[in-house]
Amino acid sequence: MTLLQVEGLTKSFGARRVLRDVSFSIAEGEIVGLVGTNGAGKSTLGDVVAGITPADSGRMTLLGHPYAPLSAADARHVGVGVVEQLVRIDPSLTVAQAVFRGTAQAGRPQEELRRQAQVLLAEVTLDVDPDTLVGELPHFVHGLIETARVLAEDTRLVVLDEVSAALLPSEVTGLHAVAGRLSRQGRGVLYISHRLPEMLEVVDRVLVLRDGRIALDSPSAELDPVRLAAETVGEPVSVPVRRETAAAALKDSAVPEEVAAPAPARPAPSDEVALRVRNLRVPGRVEGVDLLLRRGEVVGLTGHRSSGVREIADALSGELPAITDEIELHGEPSPDTGTLRLPAYRPDDDAYGVDPGETIARTLTQEAWGSLTDLRKEIATLREVIRTVHQMDVKTLSIRTVFGALSGGDQHKLALARWMSSARDVVVLHEPTRGLDVRARRQVRRLLDDATAHGTSVVVVSVDPDELAECCDRVGIVAGGRVARWIDTGELALDSVRERIVEAATAAA
Numbered sequence: 001m002t003l004l005q006v007e008g009l010t011k012s013f014g015a016r017r018v019l020r021d022v023s024f025s026i027a028e029g030e031i032v033g034l035v036g037t038n039g040a041g042k043s044t045l046g047d048v049v050a051g052i053t054p055a056d057s058g059r060m061t062l063l064g065h066p067y068a069p070l071s072a073a074d075a076r077h078v079g080v081g082v083v084e085q086l087v088r089i090d091p092s093l094t095v096a097q098a099v100f101r102g103t104a105q106a107g108r109p110q111e112e113l114r115r116q117a118q119v120l121l122a123e124v125t126l127d128v129d130p131d132t133l134v135g136e137l138p139h140f141v142h143g144l145i146e147t148a149r150v151l152a153e154d155t156r157l158v159v160l161d162e163v164s165a166a167l168l169p170s171e172v173t174g175l176h177a178v179a180g181r182l183s184r185q186g187r188g189v190l191y192i193s194h195r196l197p198e199m200l201e202v203v204d205r206v207l208v209l210r211d212g213r214i215a216l217d218s219p220s221a222e223l224d225p226v227r228l229a230a231e232t233v234g235e236p237v238s239v240p241v242r243r244e245t246a247a248a249a250l251k252d253s254a255v256p257e258e259v260a261a262p263a264p265a266r267p268a269p270s271d272e273v274a275l276r277v278r279n280l281r282v283p284g285r286v287e288g289v290d291l292l293l294r295r296g297e298v299v300g301l302t303g304h305r306s307s308g309v310r311e312i313a314d315a316l317s318g319e320l321p322a323i324t325d326e327i328e329l330h331g332e333p334s335p336d337t338g339t340l341r342l343p344a345y346r347p348d349d350d351a352y353g354v355d356p357g358e359t360i361a362r363t364l365t366q367e368a369w370g371s372l373t374d375l376r377k378e379i380a381t382l383r384e385v386i387r388t389v390h391q392m393d394v395k396t397l398s399i400r401t402v403f404g405a406l407s408g409g410d411q412h413k414l415a416l417a418r419w420m421s422s423a424r425d426v427v428v429l430h431e432p433t434r435g436l437d438v439r440a441r442r443q444v445r446r447l448l449d450d451a452t453a454h455g456t457s458v459v460v461v462s463v464d465p466d467e468l469a470e471c472c473d474r475v476g477i478v479a480g481g482r483v484a485r486w487i488d489t490g491e492l493a494l495d496s497v498r499e500r501i502v503e504a505a506t507a508a509a
């Protein structure tokens with residue numbers, strides 16, 4: 001039976017028309033994927049379904065009854081729940097309080113809530129004590145706590161907005177198990193994601209939102225990741241390749257040419273050593289890591305939450321005190337073997353360290369703006385802003401739009417572009433393509449290409465095997481505070497790199 005029927009939805013923000021005549025349905029027990037480029041309107045559509053944002057026109061029915069929620073609470077009341085994309089839970093709550101906040105069970109005795117929370121957290125594969133304060137946990141857990149909260153409610157339809165974006169493959173498997181369970185219980189799931197290969201493993205059907213309309217409504221069995229990526233952007237997509245000729249890479253891949261075009265191959269990094277670290281230790285957490293980074297090289301690091309990968313990254317950027325036997329920078333031994341202070345980009349940090357109320361123009365020119373003294377300089381600066389907005393394909397009508405009104409992916413792209421513009425030498429990037437669509441991933445790769453061509457070397461720390469496969473020359477799998485294995489990505493097709501990373505990370509866990 002049809003659970004949700006959506007007909008002719010439209011939605012605009014000011015002059016920006018985001019949804020145009022959107023119609024689709026979700027059957028009971030169906031998991032429906034929703035994909036689209038950054039700013040295509042996926043979250044807006046999810047928010048309309050979940051009562052967070054009202055549509056301008058159109059109608060919805062839930063199990064055949066008219067459904068026009070006035071708020072998220074209203075939607076929850078009739079069984080529609082949502083895990084929002086950039087959810088930030090009050091850090092002063094305990095995990096158990098967070099799971100049950102706003103639910104019918106909230107008033108029950110604490111001990112009972114604790115026990116129930118434990119069961120729900122296990123279901124979403126979150127191994128934390130329910131008494132822990134939310135503020136003490138890394139940001140990726142917020143989405144999982146919210147998912148546990150949706151499970152605690154008697155939900156008929158769940159909107160999962162990019163919950164998987166920050167998760168390891170094993171955690172994504174856990175999330176998919178939850179979606180599968182909801183489906184077997186006859187509930188519906190609207191699953192929003194940019195991680196297409198993983199998404200195709202769990203959904204029954206896929207909707208592609210393009211130019212505000214449903215451009216494709218197809219059973220997932222008829223799609224593969226590259227074809228779906230091409231449908232998402234409405235043109236052939238580039239298949240990233242490195243250190244081999246682009247044409248050869250495409251010839252060897254199983255992807256038909258009408259949906260895939262090769263990206264220009266990046267030059268191989270030079271032999272010059274940019275950074276060599278011997279025997280890096282963080283007592284009790286990192287056991288002795290040797291790291292060699294050549295000039296212009298991109299090296300990935302990944303591993304399970306308790307593997308020590310985060311600690312290695314924190315030691316590299318000086319957030320954790322580390323001990324080393326030797327640090328060599330550009331062939332010169334560093335006199336100070338304990339101090340590494342590589343600049344690090346983290347998308348979680350205070351929403352990119354950017355004021356969401358500031359305009360795009362001001363965000364991108366934070367320093368230059370205040371010091372501008374002549375018109376020519378001012379024009380050149382604004383040109384540069386417009387160039388970046390175009391280059392990163394940010395969907396906005398004006399550079400005076402406030403940063404916080406941009407879609408999640410567009411915010412991330414601009415924040416990264418701003419950060420990379422001053423990146424020099426050796427830097428650490430955490431999850432540089434998280435939440436980005438296939439075209440935006442290519443733009444980030446171009447940012448990396450530009451930076452590495454100018455001699456910058458990059459350490460990418462990531463949970464996403466596709467991101468690592470696309471961006472890195474080598475990937476280190478971390479386990480037990482050491483790099484257990486290096487995977488050289490240069491000679492391999494993307495799919496095999498991805499497979500090897502997942503396989504090695506699973507074996508090392």
Ligand SMILES: Nc1ncnc2c1ncn2[C@@H]1O[C@H](COP(=O)(O)OP(=O)(O)OP(=O)(O)O)[C@@H](O)[C@H]1O
Pocket residue numbers: 013016018036037038039040041042043044045085395396405406407408409410435
């Ligand atoms: N409250 C708002 N005010 C103004 N514009 C908004 C608002 N919310 C969304 N928009 C605009 O609507 C468009 C669609 O945004 P939405 O967040 O739905 O995109 P999305 O497909 O979820 O993107 P992403 O993949 O980047 O998360 C964007 O251009 C965004 O700037």
